Amino acid sequence: MTTLKWKPAFRHLFMILFSLIMVYPVLWWVGASLKHSTELGSPSIFPASPQWSNFTKGWTSVPGHTFTDFYLNTFGLEFAVIIATLLSCTLVAFGFARLDFPLKNFWFSILMLTLMMPGQVLIIPQYALFHQLGWVNTYLPFIVPHLLATGAGGSFFVFLLIQFIRGVPRELDESAKIDGCSWFGIFWRVVMPLAFPAIVTVTIFCFLWNWDDFLGHLLYINSVDKYTVGLALRMINDSQSAAEWGQLLAMSLVSILPATIVFMFLQKYFVEGIATTGIKG
Numbered sequence: 140m141t142t143l144k145w146k147p148a149f150r151h152l153f154m155i156l157f158s159l160i161m162v163y164p165v166l167w168w169v170g171a172s173l174k175h176s177t178e179l180g181s182p183s184i185f186p187a188s189p190q191w192s193n194f195t196k197g198w199t200s201v202p203g204h205t206f207t208d209f210y211l212n213t214f215g216l217e218f219a220v221i222i223a224t225l226l227s228c229t230l231v232a233f234g235f236a237r238l239d240f241p242l243k244n245f246w247f248s249i250l251m252l253t254l255m256m257p258g259q260v261l262i263i264p265q266y267a268l269f270h271q272l273g274w275v276n277t278y279l280p281f282i283v284p285h286l287l288a289t290g291a292g293g294s295f296f297v298f299l300l301i302q303f304i305r306g307v308p309r310e311l312d313e314s315a316k317i318d319g320c321s322w323f324g325i326f327w328r329v330v331m332p333l334a335f336p337a338i339v340t341v342t343i344f345c346f347l348w349n350w351d352d353f354l355g356h357l358l359y360i361n362s363v364d365k366y367t368v369g370l371a372l373r374m375i376n377d378s379q380s381a382a383e384w385g386q387l388l389a390m391s392l393v394s395i396l397p398a399t400i401v402f403m404f405l406q407k408y409f410v411e412g413i414a415t416t417g418i419k420g
Contacts, residue, residue, distance in 0.1 A: 166184055167184055168388060168391075168392060169185075169392065170183075170184040170185040170186065171384070171385070171388045172193055172194075172385060172388040172389040172391075172392045173185065173186050173189040173190055173191065173193065173385070173389075174186040174190060174193075174385050175190050175385055176383060176384050176385055179384055179385075190385055193383075193385040193386045193388070193389040194389045194390075194393070196383070196386055197375065197383070197385075197386035197387070197389045197390040198390070200375045200383065200386055200390070201363070201371055201374050201375065203363070204363060204364070204366075204371075206368070206371060206390060206393075208364070209366055209367060209368045209370075209371040210368060212365060212366060212367055213350070213367040213368045213369075214397075215278075216278050216281060216282075216349070216367065217346055217349055217350065219278065219281075219282045220281055220282055220285050220290070220345060220349050221342055221345050221346060221349075223282050223283075223285035223286040223290075224285045224288075224290065224293065224296060224341065224345045225338060225341065225342065226286070227285060227286050227287060227288035227293070228288045228293060228296040228297050228300055228341060229300060229326075229331065229334070229338065230288075230326070231288045231297050232296075232297045232298075232299075232300030232301045232304055233300075233304060233326045233330060235247055235250075235297070235301050236300075236301045236304035236305050237304065237309075237312065237322075237325070237326075237330070238322065250294050250297060250298065251294075251298070253289075253294045254294040254295055254298060262354075262358070265280070266358060266359075269359065274359070275359055275361070276359065276360060276361045276362055276365065277359070277365075278360075278365070280355070280359045281349070281352075281355065281359070285345075292344060292345065292348055295344075296341045296344065296345070299337060299340065299341065300334065300337050300338075300341065303334050303336075303337035304330055304334060304337075307329075307330055307333050307334070311325075311329050311330075311333075312325050312329065315328065315329050335408070336408045339405055339408035340408065342405070343401060343402060343405055346398065346401055347398050347401075347402070350368075350369075350397065350398050351369070351398075352369075353369040353370070356369055356370050357370060368394045369394070371390075372387065372390055372391055372394060375387045375390060
């Protein structure tokens with residue numbers, strides 16, 4: 140009996156120690172963002188005298204711009220991409236989940252094939268297409284594909300929403316039809332409110348994936364005045380004669396706050412959306 144009582148204590152102790160090991164890189168990151176560049180090689184995690192100026196100087200480290208400009212660019216792009224993704228993916232998912240049309244299973248198989256296709260395969264043909272259309276150095280290469288449910292993660296979002304919508308009772312559709320609703324009315328008034336957890340899940344995934352899309356932004360955005368936060372971080376050391384690692388680490392720490400805050404406040408709906416879509420057939 141004594142052994143059984145101590146097992147939970149050992150289990151929690153092990154989890155605490157393991158958590159500290161996983162949190163250590165983040166603690167080092169926070170401490171390094173407050174150090175002078177000459178202190179980065181010291182064994183201590185936190186500096187003796189914190190350099191809070193790393194944050195203020197890093198914010199204005201790119202000549203002619205501040206990180207306010209880059210955050211506005213990034214949030215504007217994120218907003219457009221998320222709206223485009225929700226409009227297209229919810230409509231496509233509703234069509235596959237509720238409507239009957241010719242070759243429905245064939246097109247769903249094509250959707251699943253695109254889900255398994257590595258994104259690296261499409262980089263060159265997509266860049267050639269967007270270059271011919273004159274979309275390089277604009278945000279259109281990110282927004283237009285999401286309007287067609289083909290952007291980054293588009294097929295996955297459609298599949299996730301299909302699984303959720305299939306779990307919504309069809310009797311609700313019949314009741315809405317009796318009340319005079321069209322298919323779009325059923326989509327907008329019945330299915331979408333019930334699919335709110337799945338929609339929040341798609342929003343979180345879309346936000347995080349596009350926030351971290353450094354390669355895509357590097358390929359298509361050339362003007363500094365259109366740079367996103369990720370591209371601006373690369374410029375901190377390029378714009379200065381000496382490598383200011385403290386400023387770079389400070390700005391990189393600030394850059395993860397939006398994604399962390401979004402996930403923190405929407406975690407409840409995120410878990411609900413994933414759990415619910417996982418049990419629907």
